[in-house]
Amino acid sequence: MNWIALRMLMGDRAKYFGLIFGVSFATLLMTQQVSIFMGILTRTASQVLDVRDAEIWVMDNKVRFIDEAPALPDTDLYRVRGVPGVEWAVRLYKGQVTARLADGNFRAVVLFGLDDSTFVGAPQEMILGSLADLRRPDAVIIDKSGYEYMWPGQPYQLGREFELNDRRAVLVGICKASPPFTTLPILYTRYSSASGFVPRERNMMKFILAHPEAGLTDAEVCRRIEERTGLMALTQREFFWKTINYFLGSTGIPVNFGITIALGFVVGAAITGQTFYLFTIENLKQFGALKAMGVSNARLIGMILLQAVIVGLVGYGIGIGLTAAFFESTSGITHLAGLAMTPLAFGGVGAAVMIIIVITSLLSIRKVLVLEPAVVFRG
């Protein structure tokens, strides 16, 4: 009977493609939105993850997310260094400044000031130039997307000059970095030169990056730091999620994406459900004939489920393919780079499609179950 179910399903090409389209469209919409949503959320905290060489972030205990940390007095650094179990601790500046380009244009940039002697928090991968050049006067390293944003369409070229807070900055390297939420360029410099690049404030140390002594867990050392200094100490994961949770809970981002994702689900379910239901209704006469000829309800349910599962699988496959193609085709676009289909989107949308298919086929199954086989004799 399975082959008969499949022939019934694919016999009418137009309807079959309509069904597939509904599921593909829903899949595309949902997967794409979920992926972008997750990508953007990750971006809000990507600078936390980009620091690979320190496990612990210490900051003011009122900080809610990475972008709003107040500066700490330098004495806090020494207090953290004095906590037993901290092997080392260094300063980190992170802030937003305005760069004035040679042609007179302004660009807001994210500036990192790295500990002068250790460069903890430095980019992991250089595309051009070397990290050591950061020791040269006024030296800055920029991320690749940032370079393309500041000097669009121009070849990579070191030695470019621009101004930060009326101070000369010289480009000595181009690196890879995760795109930030704001898609602003990311500049790395030494902590000591950062103090010249930002308007004078009493303190400028936003974070202290620390490393635990061997044999101690990050969490344990965090606990000790908090206990002894009154500052907040978080592991990298904790700070990552704290930042993401802030954006989840305090911004319109989740609601907006939630609406689109829900729309994708509803529209997809509506198109698929309606088309499949109509498909069953139109085939009711055929199901009636099969019923009259002695096909049991169980087998009819099996046939409908098979039809629904095929529609779901094919539509989901095409939708995922289209999503992949979308991200592939946008991977060259600077401000979209780094957004990709996430496993959660892949799996979650798969589950959503399955729910759509189940609801859809239940409606159809009900219709076929209550069908009187005697209808076959009615015109």
Place this chain on the structure above:
Amino acid sequence: MSMSMESIELDTSPAVVCRGVTKEFGSGDTKTVALRGVDLDVRYGETTLLVGPSGCGKTTLISIIAGLLYPTGGEISVLGHDLVRLRNGKLVNFRAKNIGFVFQQYNLLPALTAAENAAVPLVIAGEYRGRAVGAAKEILAEVGLEPRMNALPTQLSGGQQQRVAIARALIHKPKLLVCDEPTAALDGHSGQTVMQLLKRVAVQPDRAVIIVTHDSRVYRFGDRIVTMSDGLIESVEERAAEHEEAMAG
């Protein structure tokens, strides 16, 4: 043919026995009484025509006989099975095994070829697709559709579609064939062809054939003509065997 005890038995007892069969649809104001107490025997090896004015209950009666509907009251025995006491699941199997159907609107599956359509009852019985379609091709050749076996229903004329439906109704060698207005959608010539075909391939000593019809040109194909009126059997007309032979010749 081997003369087993069973076939001797079949020859003597009727294929269908209806006693006081009633059927009501709906209830209260909308209640319709379709059958008011039908007594009817249908014998093996015969073609029984069921005739009568529109709405007199012909379709309802054959639906009950074919196990598609439960009667409201009365007794009905088909091929030795008490249909009133067959549970739904059993009834489905009973239909699959024993009944062949020919409908006015053919009811072929539009996505399947002629051969595949004719094969459906064997597939329902659990036969593999290849073997079922193979058997269907043989029977389609018998009904004169050899050249059109791979055509889709939409590519066939009404008469051809009905011949496919007849092949489908007979492929699993049912003991009872029920046909509701098999010629009503056909022109006179195709109707005659279909009736001759039914007569030639369907009528067997161990099979009972019931045909509901409005079409008086079809009457001559019946061995017995049962006339219904307002939910009751009005008359049963037996036709002479020699008459039938003359006609077939």
